[in-house]
Every structure is written in C-alpha cells, then in structure tokens.
Amino acid sequence: SFSSLAKTIMSIVDWVRERWSAPPPPAAPTMEGWWIVYFGIILVSVAMQLLTTFGLVTWVTKACKRRQKLRAATHTSEPVAALVPCFLPNEKDIIFDTLQHLLTRMEGVDELDVYLVYNTPKDMPELEERLRCMAEDKHPPGRRLFVTRVPNSKSKAENLNYVIPHLPHTAVAIYDADHHPDPNSLAMAVNYMMDGDWDCVQGSTYIRAGGAILKFLVHAEFFVSYFVLLPIAEAVAGTGFFAGSNGIWRGDSIRQIRFSESMQTEDVESSVRAILHHRFKFSFIPECQSGELAPAGMAALWKQRLRWAMGWDQVTLFHAPGFKLAPLRLCCGLYYLFVMRWLSNFCVVVVLVFNSAAGLVGTYRAAHGLGPLAPPTVVALQTFSFGLYLTFVCCTWGFALVYGRSARLLSGLAVYFVLCPIYIVFCAFQLVVSLTRVLAGSTTAWVVTARSAPAQPLLASQNTEEGRGTLTPPEVGRDATCLLVMAGAINGAAWGALLGAILGRRTVHHALFGWVPFGIGATTEIVVDGRDVAIGLVLGVVVGALLVCTVATCRRPKKERVMSPPAALGG
Numbered sequence: 001s002f003s004s005l006a007k008t009i010m011s012i013v014d015w016v017r018e019r020w021s022a023p024p025p026p027a028a029p030t031m032e033g034w035w036i037v038y039f040g041i042i043l044v045s046v047a048m049q050l051l052t053t054f055g056l057v058t059w060v061t062k063a064c065k066r067r068q069k070l071r072a073a074t075h076t077s078e079p080v081a082a083l084v085p086c087f088l089p090n091e092k093d094i095i096f097d098t099l100q101h102l103l104t105r106m107e108g109v110d111e112l113d114v115y116l117v118y119n120t121p122k123d124m125p126e127l128e129e130r131l132r133c134m135a136e137d138k139h140p141p142g143r144r145l146f147v148t149r150v151p152n153s154k155s156k157a158e159n160l161n162y163v164i165p166h167l168p169h170t171a172v173a174i175y176d177a178d179h180h181p182d183p184n185s186l187a188m189a190v191n192y193m194m195d196g197d198w199d200c201v202q203g204s205t206y207i208r209a210g211g212a213i214l215k216f217l218v219h220a221e222f223f224v225s226y227f228v229l230l231p232i233a234e235a236v237a238g239t240g241f242f243a244g245s246n247g248i249w250r251g252d253s254i255r256q257i258r259f260s261e262s263m264q265t266e267d268v269e270s271s272v273r274a275i276l277h278h279r280f281k282f283s284f285i286p287e288c289q290s291g292e293l294a295p296a297g298m299a300a301l302w303k304q305r306l307r308w309a310m311g312w313d314q315v316t317l318f319h320a321p322g323f324k325l326a327p328l329r330l331c332c333g334l335y336y337l338f339v340m341r342w343l344s345n346f347c348v349v350v351v352l353v354f355n356s357a358a359g360l361v362g363t364y365r366a367a368h369g370l371g372p373l374a375p376p377t378v379v380a381l382q383t384f385s386f387g388l389y390l391t392f393v394c395c396t397w398g399f400a401l402v403y404g405r406s407a408r409l410l411s412g413l414a415v416y417f418v419l420c421p422i423y424i425v426f427c428a429f430q431l432v433v434s435l436t437r438v439l440a441g442s443t444t445a446w447v448v449t450a451r452s453a454p455a456q457p458l459l460a461s462q463n464t465e466e467g468r469g470t471l472t473p474p475e476v477g478r479d480a481t482c483l484l485v486m487a488g489a490i491n492g493a494a495w496g497a498l499l500g501a502i503l504g505r506r507t508v509h510h511a512l513f514g515w516v517p518f519g520i521g522a523t524t525e526i527v528v529d530g531r532d533v534a535i536g537l538v539l540g541v542v543v544g545a546l547l548v549c550t551v552a553t554c555r556r557p558k559k560e561r562v563m564s565p566p567a568a569l570g571g
Contacts, residue, residue, distance in 0.1 A: 210294025496540015
C-alpha cells in the first residue's frame with residue numbers, strides 16, 4: 001500500500017541521514033589523576049602571564065606619559081664622562097671608529113670627556129702610539145679624549161675600577177668598544193636621570209652591523225628584550241639594573257662602588273650590590289638607544305649568551321640569601337628578577353609549546369565539531385593563556401611601529417615570534433649548561449665576545465687573540481646548593497615536560513563525515529596527551545634535583561665550603 005511505501009522510504013532517508021551525519025563528539029576527559037597535575041602546570045604559567053600583563057600595562061602607561069618629555073630633553077650642561085673599556089688586540093679594528101663617533105657625533109652635551117681604558121697582554125707600539133696621537137689631536141669644542149692603559153688588568157671590571165675613582169664628572173656613561181650611541185641619546189639619558197633622581201639609567205641596544213642572519217634575528221630579539229621584557233621586569237620588580245653598556249650613572253653614585261673582578265657579569269652583580277647596600281635606584285630608558293656589532297658567528301653568540309647565563313646564575317647564588325634582609329617590596333622584586341627567572345623560563349616553555357598549540361588545536365576542533373582532548377577547565381585555561389600571549393605579541397608590534405618603524409625590525413619580529421618555541425628551547429638548554437658549569441666550578445674563563453669586523457681593518461698587521469681573563473668564582477655553599485637544587489628541579493621539569501610531550505604524541509584519524517570507509521577523504525591529527533606531559537614533568541623534577549644533589553655532594557670536601565665574596569666588592 002501507499003502508506004507502507006512511504007514508511008519504507010522514510011526509513012531509508014533516516015538511515016542515510018544517520019549514516020551521513022557525523023557521530024556526536026566523544027565526551028571530554030574528566031578532571032582526575034594526572035589531569036590535575038597538568039592543570040596545576042597550566043595554572044602556574046597563567047599566573048606568571050598575569051604578572052607579566054600587569055607589568056606590560058604599567059610600562060605602556062609610563063611610556064605614553066613620558067614620551068613627549070623625552071623628546072624635549074635634547075640638551076644638558078652637566079659635565080659628562082664616557083668610559084670605553086677595551087681589550088686589545090681583539091677590538092683594535094673597531095675602537096677608532098667608536099672614539100671618533102663619541103667625539104664628533106654626540107649632540108646636546110656641552111662637556112664630554114671620552115676615556116679609553118684598555119688592557120693588552122703584550123705591548124703594541126704602533127697601535128698605542130696611534131691612540132696617544134689621537135688623544136693629542138684637536139677635537140670639537142667641549143670634547144676631550146684621554147687614553148689610559150691599565151697595568152696588569154685582565155678584565156673589563158679592572159679597567160673600570162682603575163679610572164672611575166678619579167672622575168669628577170656629574171654623569172658617567174659606559175659604552176663597550178663596539179657601541180655607537182644615537183646622537184641625542186646621551187643628553188636624553190642624563191636629563192631623565194637628573195629629573196627622576198635615579199642613580200643609573202639603562203638604555204637599549206640594537207644591532208647596527210654584522211652578519212646578515214644574526215643582524216636580522218638578534219636585532220629583533222634585542223628590541224623585544226629592551227623595549228618590552230626589561231621594562232616589564234622593572235614594573236613588576238620595582239627596580240631595573242645596569243646591563244654593562246649604554247648605562248649612564250650619577251658620578252657620586254658610581255664612585256661608591258667597584259665592579260667585581262670575579263664574576264662573569266660584573267654589571268649585574270654591581271647592580272645587586274648597589275641596590276642591597278646603598279639602595280641605589282635603577283631605571284630602564286629604552287628610548288636611549290645605542291648600536292653595537294653582532295657577534296662574529298654562532299660560536300661567538302653561544303659563548304656570549306652562555307657567559308651571560310653563568311653570570312646571572314653566579315649572582316643569584318651569591319646574593320639571593322641576602323635578599324630577605326631588604327625591605328619587603330625590594331625583597332620580592334629581587335626574588336622575581338633572579339630566583340624566579342628559572343621558573344619564568346619554565347613557564348614560557350609551557351606557554352609557547354603547550355598552551356599556544358593547545359589554543360590553536362582547541363579552536364580547530366571546536367570549528368569542526370570535534371570533542372576536546374582535555375577537561376573543559378584545562379582547555380579554557382589554555383585558551384586564556386593563548387589570548388594573553390597574543391596580547392603580548394600585539395603590544396610588541398605596537399612598540400615596533402612607534403619606536404622602530406623599519407621594515408627590517410618588523411620582518412625580524414615576525415620571524416622571531418615564529419621561531420620563538422625553538423628559541424626558548426635553546427635558552428632552556430643554555431640554562432642547563434650554565435647550571436652544570438657553575439655547579440662543577442667551570443666558570444673561571446672570562447671570554448671577550450668576538451664581534452663582526454669592519455670591512456677595512458685599521459691595523460691588519462696585528463694578530464687578534466681571543467680575550468680570556470682568569471676569574472676566581474665563589475664557592476658553592478649550603479644556601480647556594482639549595483638554590484641549585486631548586487634550579488635543577490625547575491629545569492628538569494621543563495625538559496621532562498618536553499620529553500613527555502614528544503613521547504605522548506599520537507595520531508588520531510577522522511573519517512570523512514564520521515563514517516566513510518577505507519580512509520576515503522579521512523584526515524589525521526597529531527595530538528599530545530597532557531597526562532604524559534605531567535608524568536614527564538614530575539620525573540624531570542626528581543631527576544634534576546637528584547643530579548644536582550649528587551654532583552654537589554661529590555664536589556663538597558669534608559669541611560663545608562663557604563661562599564666567599566667576589567674580589568673587589570668595595571661597597
């Protein structure tokens with residue numbers, strides 16, 4: 001009959017519709033077991049991101065308020081000294097250009113005395129005579145050059161300590177031998193320092209010349225560091241620090257300290273000591289810019305960054321036990337800058353490698369009607385974390401449009417953020433190497449960074465030597481060992497999480513419309529199980545802490561070592 005035929009046709013239509021439509025997505029995993037550990041990992045990283053976002057908002061507000069004021073600060077009548085510590089013969093091909101730049105290109109400074117303080121392992125009559133002749137030459141009005149060889153010096157710190165006590169100037173700027181500060185930067189920094197009652201203001205650095213690839217990438221990295229990360233750190237910590245070059249000090253303040261001759265990063269160590277002992281105030285002023293040469297190659301870049309990492313670890317191990325004696329706000333700030341930087345590196349790994357990828361995958365799966373791979377709370381937190389990271393990226397681009405305005409910088413930032421996961425893994429590996437060398441006591445060599453040489457060497461007849469100074473690092477005592485165990489556990493957590501992500505990868509196949517057989521039109525998706533990440537993290541914490549304890553126990557003699565103060569503290 002007709003009704004029976006209609007029922008049959010409707011049954012066929014319902015069967016086709018049921019088969020054609022995709023099956024309902026599977027139920028989301030429940031928050032239990034290792035998912036709770038994974039949720040805790042994400043929660044810690046989001047907490048650090050919120051702290052960073054607070055610093056970012058504070059810095060943006062501060063930058064907007066002072067921008068017009070800095071533009072008007074184009075002249076200073078204060079007597080200024082510019083110190084250029086130099087190691088010869090390594091920097092013989094660049095030092096003359098730097099001196100000429102400081103003597104002729106700096107604007108808005110009425111009185112500027114340039115001091116070249118150098119050390120060399122051997123006499124270089126031709127070069128040293130040329131430097132003396134340059135000092136005796138006639139210079140522009142208000143400009144003088146003084147050349148001093150520091151006897152028995154083997155480091156930048158010794159060169160600075162030799163000349164600083166004798167400087168009568170109101171302001172003292174320190175530039176590395178390859179630095180060419182922007183013409184108005186020195187006057188801007190001096191005015192900002194005097195108006196704000198700062199003891200030291202730290203400018204920013206960009207790459208002015210060097211190999212194409214390193215110039216391109218390091219330039220973008222420096223912009224992110226100096227224009228975004230360091231001002232954020234100051235906003236959160238309540239203090240900045242001296243970064244070694246393009247830093248401008250009050251004369252009365254810098255004469256009260258001496259740079260450590262036993263630390264890999266004498267600049268950061270002097271800053272911490274000045275903050276703890278003298279309550280000096282430091283601030284970042286990235287608008288005060290100076291160009292430097294890129295490292296000569298990847299090997300030179302690795303040595304430079306490893307020296308920085310070891311220096312920060314040394315300063316943390318030596319000074320962190322004394323942070324608790326500072327006022328509460330300052331104590332928290334110093335812990336954030338130094339001790340928490342190990343945790344910050346771990347959180348950046350979580351944000352870039354896990355949260356950002358999970359945010360993209362979650363968006364894709366939601367758009368295609370696929371079920372979540374993690375509990376809804378974890379997915380929501382990771383998506384929120386990804387949004388905070390996008391806010392950071394957008395603000396960085398905004399700063400680049402305001403302060404950079406160059407195609408090289410904008411394109412470099414694009415490549416930088418694309419390669420950021422690789423970069424942060426590189427930094428994590430560098431931290432492991434640094435902590436291992438500090439723990440093993442292998443930090444006695446201070447290596448001068450090899451820079452990209454100019455096209456026309458000034459004195460090609462002189463041989464270039466690798467600059468190495470002998471340092472006597474502080475011993476690893478009980479308090480420092482506890483910090484090393486914590487650092488080892490945090491770094492172990494980062495590498496354990498990465499290993500868990502690699503081993504926990506699996507491929508999920510999605511049939512077309514959920515039912516088409518034989519793989520016709522099927523898609524595949526590579527997913528990472530957060531539970532495997534959590535298991536790897538826990539194992540990494542245990543392994544990292546045990547390794548540090550084992551090495552420290554093997555190194556410690558029968559009598560407990562006491563961390564001796566670095567040489568030449570002097571205040």
